[in-house]
Amino acid sequence: MKWWLIAWREIRWEVFLDRASLLRTAIFVVIPIFFVLSNRGIAPGASGDVALIGLALQSVFFPSLSGVALIAATFTAEKENGTLVPLLAAPIRDFDIVLGKLVGMVLPVMAACAVTLAAGYGLAGYRYGYERVARVLTPELLYAVLVLSFLYLVTTGSVTMIVAARVRSSRAAQQIAGLVIALSAAVFAGLGLVASQVGEGWPLLALGVGLVLFDLVALEIARRVWQRGEVIGRV
């Protein structure tokens, strides 16, 4: 369980004490809530239901974006400050280091996603009627949306880790993270459009399956590029 030691250290001493990351996460939490508040009305019928699902997706998607920047920052900061060397010198498996750092970033962001989703759900119920919101956003769908955001976070996190292993500065990593965020926003917007056209929830399932497959590949690459020998060659 050494990965948990690393994860908890990240959460306790890096995420919670990093004002910039807290502010960034707070902004990404507020944006979807603002969308719920600023939406003038939800049309009756299927199109309105899709809009509600869209709001729910935004509630988890936006906080997830902050996680990408967080992961980029933490890995390159370790490289820049040389703090990775003592960690690599300890009797820990390479995978535990990668897993620990990833979990340390993913957990707080998932908590932010859950909070935003709950807040968005409550606000949407207040504005558009609890009965309607409960009918569209079923517990199963909310659960699926959270799982989707988790998979998205692991996917983009793995990609960011791979990039962070290659770049030299946290500035460069942040720029790459920005690119990942922009690209994924575009992809999700496209997928959202497809989901609204096809309906029945199948696109969401397909997206989930796609993300799981991508995660497996990306995590394996991330594990390889963060192996001791590889990392030390670049520190």
Add this chain to the structure above:
Amino acid sequence: MIDVRGVTRRFDGVVALADASFQVNPGEIVALLGPNGAGKTTASRIIGGILAPTEGDVLVDGVSVREDANAVRARCGFVTDQPSLYERMPLRAYLAFFARLYDVGSPDTRAAELAKLLGLDDVLDRRLGTFSRGMRQKVAIARALVHDPPVLLLDEPATALDPEMAQILRGFIVSLRARHRAILLTTHDLDEAQRIADRVVVLYKGRVVRIGATTDIRSAGRPRYAVAFAGDIAAARDALARAGIDAEAAAAKNGLAVLRFGTDDPATTNPAALRALLDAGLRVVTLSAEERSLEDAYLAILAEARR
């Protein structure tokens, strides 16, 4: 305790370490010397299990780094030139974190013990980001000692420390030798190496070009002597030249002129030198053997390696 056996390491085809072999025994400090890019850091990282050797093997406390790198890491304490600390963490939490990573029982107690040992017990709850350079290096040493390892790998531990702090650090390293630790000290500071190292390993372009006891390495080569006298230095040189001794002028000492010469046969040359100087009417005050510094010996070894 540390047994490096024919280790080679290549990075993208570039040889950083080539067939290196040496040992470090318990209760011994071995200085790993060499110019930049000689492979010192690569060697200590391979020994510490951070980097895998391309060829060869390292045994640490009898455990092969190839077979069980994690067990090797658990036996090594690693100090780098940069303290590399998590700046947001307080000292207590930082040391306890590493104690847990090394499976130390009672991590908080161990953190407090180490802080006391290194004189940091009054700043246990202060954030590491507020520490001075010397304090940070002490923390890095405490981190390396957190699991009480039998082997210590110190990579430029005194870099950027002020002389007083460097002296304290040297004293501490020597105290660890007394506690039977095997210590590999990678350094550019030859004065530091001369003071505390029992043996020296010199690397050049990844190859071990000299291994030996520090005293043996310093005394190797042609013995040199210095003669201090009152009188004209040019006349003295001429007198020595007539006796077949090639001397060079050195800085004056205590108002006396000084000439230096080397000889393979001091029993014959030194009386001849004295006689020549006295016959020339010069008042010789001292004729003494010159102790070669490790720096001189090291530079001579490198010059030889380059040839």
